[in-house]
Amino acid sequence: MSDWPKAQVHVVTGKGGTGKSTVAAALALALARHGRHVLLCEVEGRQGIARMFDVDPLPYEERRLATGLPGPEGRAGTVHALHVDAESALLEYLAMYYKLGRAGRALDRFGVVEFATTIAPGVRDVLLTGKVYEAAQRNARNKGAQHYDAVVLDAPPTGRITQFLGVNGELAGLARVGPIKGQADNVMALFRGGRTVVHLVTVLEEMPVQETGDGIAELRVAGLPVGGVVVNLVRPGDLAGSALAAARAGTLDRDALGAELRSAGLAPDGGPDLLVDDLVSAARDHAERRALEDAQRRLVADLGVPSYELPRLVGGVDLGGLYELAAALREQGMA
Template sequence: MSSTTPNETDWEDVLLHVVTGKGGTGKTTVAAALALALASRGKTVLLCEVEGRQGIAQLFDVPPLPYEERRVASGPNDGGDVYALAIEPEAALLEYLDMYYRLGRAGKALDRFGVVDFATTIAPGVRDVLLTGKVYEAAYRNKRSKGARRYDAIVLDAPPTGRIAQFLNVNSELAGLAKVGPIRTQADSIMTLLRSPRTAVHLVTVLEDMPVQETADGIAELHAAKLPVGGVVVNLVRSNELDDEARDQAVEDGLPRGLIEEDLRRVGIEPTGTMLDGLLTEAREHAERRDLEDEQRKRINELDVDTYELPRLTDGIDLGGLYELAADLCEQGMA
């Protein structure tokens, strides 16, 4: 776990927070909570998604996001604001052509003829080049982006861990193909940001074998690609209903059946044999699950990165739940 005090943050100088994780670990939820946590520090934050799932809109209970930066929430206690953007490769390409080559009308004509869709579909990596290029543009707004909003932090809900290194490293490959010219310059600029201390790639996992292994593999791939590893967020952590002694007893079917029966009667419940059997079975399964989770937590600690934990919310995720998770991240020093 991070040792940061509540008034400090582990990633104070980071501009771009990239959030990745195996499917099902809740990376979009963590990205949204992180954006809110940063906003609670008074920052103006852009939360981006690139997978076309409209996960951000669902979490914040707003209409599907267009290719336009829209305010979706404010940080608590008069904090900053969270803006959201669903990045579409086709729209990003048209914007790129207009911004760098002044092909506004010509670019729209290409779109009508299907050339844009062809380019982003047939050429491997082009989509990722455009997606990362838009994130870079939002991070370093310049005179070409006259009147555009500037952000103190950007949170990217990125592709899954299995392809995060390839996604972020695509401009390095492009730079190898384009030896000179504006394409090479743009690719180099993007990679400079992605490999700098201004970027942190955070990985989301749960306390299960496959997600933890994918997290370890992802960290190794990021290191190999010289991309900056941030923290590991352990999501959906279950509360511990039993202390260590009771857990040991539960695993060995040694919980005091008689005492449990007395406690139930004390609160007005008349226990049956079937009820007691069910409770003891549930206790054993909980204890066994916690033992397995502790083994996975040890594996995560061995990764030697800052770790944070977020609870499983019993009522599911809504905007109120996101604020709860954001507060947890602030308390642990992630934002």
């Protein structure tokens, strides 16, 4: 069972370098089961989806990307992808709501569209979030368009996420009345309602964990729904229990280590002592790192939201690795 059975829009944010795009892609694969269709959106212009799935750069067009992670009954769904850029979203908005098809393209040729999305404060975020809303809220204007059971948004970093998701609230306050206010109110109703959750990605380091806590507090103040925290890039526990404590304290049995090296035929020219020194030093570094990570893990637990852990992939992130991470998210109840 998923921890988020009512959520249709999953917003994934995190401090730069924590792997939020990887988590968003894995979550989309995990959600695409039982024949469900999932749309994976990116809005930062980095073409990260294309690189992860090893496909050509994505246009402003929804494209089927992969088959989801099969469920126990063997039925998988599909993952579609969309690279959202503000200029194309504005042209689509003008054509859909104001019937300015050719006129809108003419504005684009004269540079008006680029001017509007670059100069006008907040316009870019309004258009990007508006496209996500349209994908999640398909209506009569979208005849023949693909219906999605879930939308996963690879969103801007934690420091900007509240402003990004709340921009339509500011627009509604400025517009007061009319279709622009109505559209802005509808977008905020989706983001603040029970159909949206904002997940935060972190690693077990002080700055990302602190930023995650600050982000959760800001989201709650803004009335935006907080989802779970995904702890990414978790290192394997090479030592455990008493060996970990001994490594940190510098009391490992050096004679026993040397004997093990000799019995395995690993005695270099300088003798096993040199290799023992290296092993003891590496073990101490590992134990100290584990202690720091455990302290940060306790802080994550104190945030009061569900948390999930994903391993560091030895071979890097490819499609096989994404399926591995998707399986881990599903096993832990995120999808």
